[in-house]
Amino acid sequence: MATKYKIALIRHGESEYNKDNRFCGWFDADLSATGLEEAKNAGKMLKEQNYTFDIAFTSVLKRAIKTLFIVQEEMDLHWIPVIRHWRLNERHYGGLQGLNKSETAAKHGEDQVKIWRRSYDIPPPALELSDPRSATNEAKYAQYDKAVVPQCECLKDTVERVLPYWHDVIVPTIKSGKRVVISAHGNSLRALIKYLDNVSDEEIPELNVPTAIPLVYELDENMRPVKHYYLADEAQVKAAIEKVANQGKAK
Numbered sequence: 001m002a003t004k005y006k007i008a009l010i011r012h013g014e015s016e017y018n019k020d021n022r023f024c025g026w027f028d029a030d031l032s033a034t035g036l037e038e039a040k041n042a043g044k045m046l047k048e049q050n051y052t053f054d055i056a057f058t059s060v061l062k063r064a065i066k067t068l069f070i071v072q073e074e075m076d077l078h079w080i081p082v083i084r085h086w087r088l089n090e091r092h093y094g095g096l097q098g099l100n101k102s103e104t105a106a107k108h109g110e111d112q113v114k115i116w117r118r119s120y121d122i123p124p125p126a127l128e129l130s131d132p133r134s135a136t137n138e139a140k141y142a143q144y145d146k147a148v149v150p151q152c153e154c155l156k157d158t159v160e161r162v163l164p165y166w167h168d169v170i171v172p173t174i175k176s177g178k179r180v181v182i183s184a185h186g187n188s189l190r191a192l193i194k195y196l197d198n199v200s201d202e203e204i205p206e207l208n209v210p211t212a213i214p215l216v217y218e219l220d221e222n223m224r225p226v227k228h229y230y231l232a233d234e235a236q237v238k239a240a241i242e243k244v245a246n247q248g249k250a251k
């Protein structure tokens with residue numbers, strides 16, 4: 001298998017909700033001061049390693065949009081087209097959105113929290129439509145049928161809404177020869193990685209994506225992965241992955 005295309009995936013930098021260890025999902029949390037710094041470093045890593053892009057895809061959530069912009073700023077790539085779409089949003093965390101992950105683990109047990117955070121097909125509790133946390137009435141989703149806006153999602157649901165966007169929009173862009181960067185979220189990227197690397201439902205709970213360390217996928221002419229790697233040293237990646245995994249521990 002020969003590499004024909006290279007794409008970069010970036011999970012946004014630490015958000016205010018990550019900092020407070022709260023479930024975030026479709027809540028539009030901003031980047032924390034650390035997150036801003038992480039995003040800057042991601043841009044630096046890409047620049048130092050001579051990456052460049054022709055087009056960017058991101059979600060409609062500001063933590064991913066701002067991370068992308070900071071990366072563009074570091075790379076002096078402000079001019080490239082940026083396409084934002086809700087299909088790249090974070091997995092919707094339903095009734096868990098806003099709750100502290102450690103407190104939730106103390107209340108429901110770490111095993112239950114791991115199931116909610118990382119299982120493939122078990123969704124968190126759904127939000128009521130009348131819940132002020134529901135995204136149904138947000139202006140950015142007004143153009144879509146109300147049924148499009150989830151009230152909770154398991155990873156399987158996220159895979160099912162990310163993949164049509166991957167196949168219908170991102171793949172044709174990559175095939176047209178454009179160098180693509182995707183700035184998205186822990187679980188929308190897990191959904192894409194599950195598909196690309198054929199990760200089984202049993203293995204997916206152990207996959208965590210660290211914040212703002214660019215992850216490069218080399219793809220063959222059939223868009224199958226040849227290899228992938230983070231643009232940081234192994235120890236840094238390992239520590240950042242453990243930090244994410246540990247967020248579900250009761251303290």
Ligand SMILES: O=C(O)[C@@H](CO)OP(=O)(O)O
Binds near residue numbers: 018091
């Ligand atoms: O809260 C969230 O939306 C996600 C990403 O920050 O968290 P988790 O890693 O628990 O899936």
